[in-house]
Structures are given as structure tokens and as C-alpha cells.
Amino acid sequence: MDDSSEDVTDGNTEYGRKAFKRSRSHFTDRVTADGAASGWPVEPGRYRLVVSRACPWASRALISRRLLGLEGALSLGVTDPIQDDRSWRFTLDPDGRDPVLGIRFLSEAYDARETGYPGGVSVPALVDTVSGKLVSNDFQQLTLDLATEWTALHRDDAPDLYPEPLRAQIDEVAEGIYRDVNNGVYRAGFATAQEEYEQAYADVFRRLDLVSERLAGRRYLVGDTITEADIRLFTTLVRFDAVYHGHFKCNRNKLTEDPVLWAYLRDLYQTPGFGDTVDFDHIKRHYYAVHTGINPTSIVPAGPAMDGWRTPHHREQLGGRPFGDGTPPGPPPAAERIPEGHRP
Template sequence: MVERETKSIHTTPGKYVEPGQDYDRDTQYIEDRITTDARDGWPVEAGRYRLIAARACPWANRAIIVRRLLGLEDAISLGTPGPVHDERSWTFDLDPDGVDPVLGIERLQDAYFARFRDYPRGITVPAIVDVPTGAVVTNNFPQITLDFSTQWTQFHRDGAPDLYPEALRSEIDEVAELIYQDVNNGVYRAGFAGSQRSYERAYTTLFSRLDWLEDRLSTQRFLVGDTITEADVRLFTTLVRFDAVYHGHFKCNRNKLSELPALWGYARDLFQTPGFGDTIDFQQIKDHYYQVHRDINPSGIVPLGPDASAWLTEHGREELGGRPFGDGTPPAPPRDGEKVPSIR
């Protein structure tokens, strides 16, 4: 066991809510950071760390996208648990013999327990694991992607975009917080609501924010500035799951994403941008939500639709201007072993 303390390890309630209660996400993560100055004891070092990120999970999907956009594949390896987990942990059932080939573990909880004996909180993705010790370093997903942008610059690819430009950080942070509260977490607050009142409150807040985003994106191609930023990554991972999962499974059904013209065009624009759609596995996404959440889908039946080929249709967003990568360039195609099924 690695003898390092973390700032926020406490007991945690169950994942879902009791009848009559609001859904309240546990946000007390392991707050250690990997930085150039190693302030928390974890230095930036190529090859030392492994990102564990299930493709099914929107929070983990953010880290996969940012790693791709910045070209950190050589510096930080990627492990991908399968889409379906039990009450104990995410598992590596997609790998040969169900074992992560680098960490040599069957369950992500083993990396948490290697750091904290009897870790009391949820075993979440994304998580970054210290390969030499097999111990988890952090699962603080909002900070992980920001640190990829600001702390790992020496390992960025040539032409990597600036996803967190200093001059725009305050606006990016403001927009990202609104998106987190009302959209990213808002769909969960609706889906896991413990009462009609809680559900209706979450539903109303969600669609009010989507209307705000629809208006904002009707006149500009990206959320902040004229290039892709961290804010776009954070919104995209919810939008790409909306019609496939949140509309029906979480009862977020005032509109489909495909019925909101600006948001639908924006989402397709990002999906067709290298680094975004090539990280998306719709089957894994649906398998996760519909099979794991048996409290709201007792049968475990996974829907066949919707037709994912609509994500490849023309979006016309180029007319709004903007340059996705600014003065940079798109990332290379995904590497063997990191490719997702093609949409037909």
C-alpha cells in the first residue's frame, strides 16, 4: 500500500437515491494531481501512468477525447474496462482472460485498494493509476483533463490545440460549470430522481439550459471563442448519449437532440471532428446504462436504436466560421487497439 494521504476520502451513500429524495452526486474525489512540479508527489513522467477510462462513461469519455486531441498516447497508456460492471467495480472483461495487460488486475478496485486499504467510496472512472506501484493516483475527472492541457505540455503532439487558453479560462470555467450542473449532471438528476417533484425540477432545469445552449450555438460554432475548448469536450459527451440513452432511459423526453437544430448540428460537427466521434462506441454506451441501471430498467433489455448513421450527415456548421484546432492540426487516426466500431 502506498503511504500517501488524499484530501477527500470519506464514507459515501449508495449510488442511487431513496424514494422521495433528490439525486446528489458524490463529488469527493481523490484530489491528488500529477504536475510538473510534483506538488502532490506525482511528477509528470511519460510511461509512468495508465488512464483507466470506460468508453461507456461520459466522465471517462472526456479524458479519452482530450488525450487523443493532445496526442498523449505515447505518454499515458489507456486501459478500457468493459461497459457492464457490478456493485464492486469496473472490470477488464474486454481484455484477454479479463485482466488489464499492463496493471495485471481484473478489477479497477484493486488499484484503489493498493492505495487505500478498504477504500470506502465509489470505484469510479476515469482513474489514473501509477503503473510501478499499481496504485490509483486520482479519479478527479474535472481536473484530469485540465492537467492534461496545462501540465503535460512537454508531451503534446506537434499541432495540438490549446483546449484551455489562458485568456478564455474564466469564461470556459463559467460555461463549463453551468453545463455540469444543469446538463452533465442534470440528466442524472432526472433519471435517478426519487420523486415526481424532483424529476420535474431536474427536467425543467435541463431543458432550460439546453434552450440557452441552443440559442448560444445558433450564432457561434463553438461554446467559447472560435476554436474547440474544454467546454466543448464537456458538453459533447452528454449530447452524444442523449438520444441513445437519456431521452428514454432517463425520461429526458421533451425533445430529442435531433429535434434541436443548433445543438444537433453542433454535436454532429464535433462528432465528425477527429478525436471526438472516433472515441464513441454506441453499443457500449447502451449496454452500460440499460444493463447496469436495473432499478430503472429491471429487464436489462438494450434497445436496438436509434440509427447512429445520422451522426455522419452534413451539419453545415462551417458557415459560422471558426477553426476547430485553431493554428493546430487534427490528431492522427486512432491507433490499433484503441479503435471503435465504425458506423455504417
């Protein structure tokens, strides 16, 4: 989801102060196997996934798409990590236009769907290439649908990221992580009152401690394979030391100082489909340059050091099968590879 102030609203919390509150996705149409309920059927090549590699919510969809082998069926548009007042922009593409959609700004797809839409323009965004209209910006549902509704287009031996027997447990674990970690770092970072910040800070580290305890004796969050729950945790953890520790003042400790979480994070980062989607240059430039209310100088820090990400993690000693009965994805398409110097 968009990390700009456009997509956050103030609201009363249970502790009685004005606080950060993430706005709900406005466009929640679903692309389903037959399209019977939504009118949007799964079709190869029909939809385009627009992301920012800086955004943790969009990164969920990037990872799911890679693990499931949907690159040939669902094309990818990547925005500039720096927005302007007209929203996410396609300045990384020739002539500043998305080569498939033909638009300069993601807001144009929103306008094609609903003229004068007053909310923020967020990623990930699923866009219909036939009409140019936005289909969905529902980051919570999108990856679940990729895992369950797009199965006819999955690669051979794709993993089951949302296995039916474990869905209730995955949902429960993911909900706590979303509330206290995924969104908790934003509640801390955008806090405008001390009490509000300290509550969010406490929530973040309480949940991280619980997760660390859970992962001390098991390789993955739910079951013995990678699931949706791991994807959702990874996208926050991978940004933690580079952004959230300093920029969002979540500074009790770094992830590298928690032996369990740091090993878990390295394990996933070294797994095909995870680290090969991460662009630390985009992540740092977006957060530090766009959030001028937090960082008015827009100076992007040189650190932290990127060494250590590829060191042995030894998590395989806990057992588990990363892809279950499936296999790892192959290398990313050449056009989607992260540039040299943007990742360890």
C-alpha cells in the same frame, strides 16, 4: 465517473426532498509538470488512464488525450461496459486482466491506494504503473491538467484546449452545463419523486435551450476554437438520444429535433478526436443493463437509428478554427479503434 448507485448519495436539495446527489471525487491528487506539490510528476509511460467508453466523465479524458496526442505517453485501459459487484472489470482483455496493471478489477488499484476505501469505484481513473496505486479519480480536474500540465508531452501542433485568456469564461459556461445538463440528466433519471424529477427535467431543457441560442450564431461555446467547454458538452449530447431521452425520461425532444444542437453535435462528432472515441454499443449496454433500478428487465433497445451522424452540418459557415493554430490529431492507434458496428 461511475454511473452505478455506489457513486451517488441521497441528500437534501433546496426544494426539500431527498434527491440524487453525485458524490465528490475522493482521490484528488494531481499529476503536475514537476510534481513538486503533489509528488506525482508528469513522466511518459508512468501512468495508465482507465476508462469505460460508456461513461461520459471518462469520455472527456478520452477526447482530451486524443486531441493532445498523448496516446504514446499515457497508456489506456478500457473496462467492460458491464460492471459487477466488484466494480469495473477488465474482461475485454486476455485472461480478464489489464495487460499493464495486471489486475482483474479497477477496485484493486483503489485498494492499493487506500485499504477498505468505502466509496464507489469510478472512472476515469489515473493509476501509477510503478506502484499500482490509484492517483486520481477527479474527473473535473484531470482533463484540465492534461491540457496545462502535460504540455511537454503534447504532440506537435496540439490545440490549446484551455487557453488562459478564456479560462474564466470557459469555467463559467462549463459550470452551468455541468449543473443542469451533464449532471442534470442523472438527477432526472435517478429521481425518486415527481417534484424532484420535474425540477431536473426543467433544468436540463432550460439549459439546452440557452446553449442552443448561444450556438446559433457561433461555432463553438467559447472563442472560435474547440475548448474544454465543448468537450464537456459533447459527452452528454452524444448520449442524449440513445440513452437520456428514454432511459432517463428527458423526453421533451430529441437532440435531432433541435437544428442547432444537432448540427453542432454532428460537427464535433465528425471532428477527429471526438466521434472516433464513441462506442454506442458500450454506452447502451452499460446504461440499460447496469441501471436495473430504472430498467429491471435489462433489455437494451435496438434504436435509435444511427444514420445521420455523418451528414453535412454546414457549421463551418459560422467560421471558427477547430484546432486554432494547431492541427487535427491523426488516426487513433489500431488497438484503440472502435469496432465495426459500434458507431455509425
